Structure formats: structure tokens, C-alpha cells
Amino acid sequence: MRRPSHLTARARPAGWADTALAKSLAIAQGELEQIRHDPYDILTRAVQPFLWLAVFGQAMSRLGAVPTGPYTYLQFLAPGILAQSVVFIAIFHGIAVIWERDLGILQKMLVTPTPPFSIIAGKMGAAGLLGIAQAVIVLVVSLVMEIPMHHTPVAILGAFVTVILGAGFFAGFSMIMAALVRSRERFRGIGQVLTMPLFFASNALYPLSIMPRWLKDITVANPLSYL
Secondary structure, eight states: OOOOGGGSOOOOOOOGGGSHHHHHHHHHHHHHHHHHHOTHHHHHHTHHHHHIIIIIIHHHHHHTOSOOTTSOHHHHHHHHHHHHHHHHHHHTHHHHHHHHHHHTHHHHHHTSSSOHHHHHHHHHHHHHHHHHHHHHHHHHHHHHTTOOOOOOHHHHHHHHHHHHHHHHHHHHHHHHHHHHHOOHHHHHHHHHHHHHHHHHTTTSSSOGGGSOHHHHHHHHHOHHHHO
16 A cells, blocks of 8 residues: 655755855854954054054165065055964964864864764854954054055955965964864964974065075975965
8 A cells, every 4th residue: 555645764965054165164163253252362462563564664664674575665564464463373373273172162163963074164264254344454553654545345255265265274273283283382383483484484575586605495385375
């Protein structure tokens, strides 16, 4: 005897809420909620790029010691400081992973249906959105200092996309280090050792043309230079 159609078991396709993308967005939203509860964190991050541009940049501009072609030194420095700010934010993203692991939060997340890829992608996406906040800060500081820049929607959108990709890359790199180091104290030390050489061995402060050959080779291999 044939069963009624409304009693027949049918496989239902998983909804959008069950996809890895939705879970990644949920992880990213949880990461950003922490910033919403502590908005002063974003304001404190504005101090460093302001000092680099307003103090270091102004002093080097007056010296005129760095050849930057048709651009002023502040025009050359602004995107470099933006890249540096994004890297400094993203590279310490691994500390949060170690902290969550020490508290047992990460273990609880791993036993849920959320795939590990979604956890990593969500945290990388959150780092990218925080990078956009840093880009807005640098853009505002540049406007206040009257640094000539391209303010077209296409240029700003391109900068935002680049910042998201760069922040996501360095956040993923920091989480790999966190998985290997497994200690917050040791991670802070390694993070300090990595971030400063990444910054100074890049084209953020000076062009490739004035570097010695050995430093130029390091700069070409430095991912921060391409950001």
C-alpha cells in the first residue's frame, strides 16, 4: 500500500543558515561585538597613525631626504602607515585564539556543527572589517592634514578591498603562529619580533630605489610591501 505523500520522508536541502558562509559571518559578527562593547579601542588605534603622519611624516618632509618622485613624502607615507596599522592589528589576532583555547571556548566551538574553516574564515573576515575602520582613520587624518589623495569612490573601494585581503592574510598567519606557539606570553614576544622587521624591511617608509641590495631582496619577499 502506498504511503500518503505528506508522510513520505523527503530529504530537505540545507538552508542558507546552515552553510559554512553563514557560520563564518556569525563568527565574524561575534568578533565585532567585542569592539562594539569597547568603542574606545578604535579611538586608541588612531593615535599611532596620527603620530607617524603628523610628527614623523612632517619632519621627514621638511628634510627632503627621501626621493619619492612626483609625490610628496606624506603622499608616499600615508598608504605605508595604513598598511602598517592593518598588519599590527591583524598580527595579534592570534592572541585571542590562544585566550579562547585557554578558557575552553575554542574547544566548545569545535564540537559544534560549525566547521573549523568557518571559525578561521570568520576571524579573518572580522580582521578585515577592523582594517577598514583603520583605513577610515588614516583617510580622515590625511584629509585633516590636506595630503593630496584620490578620493574617487573607485579608489576608496579599491583601498578597502586591498585592506580586507591584507588584514585577512596576516590574521590567518597570526592564527597559524598561535597554533604553533600555544602561549600568550611567547606569542607576544614573537609578534613583536615579526612586526617590526616586517614594517622596516618594506617600502612603507622609503622606496626601493634607495635601499641597499640586501635590503631590497628582503623587501621584495616581504608581503607587507605588496599590501
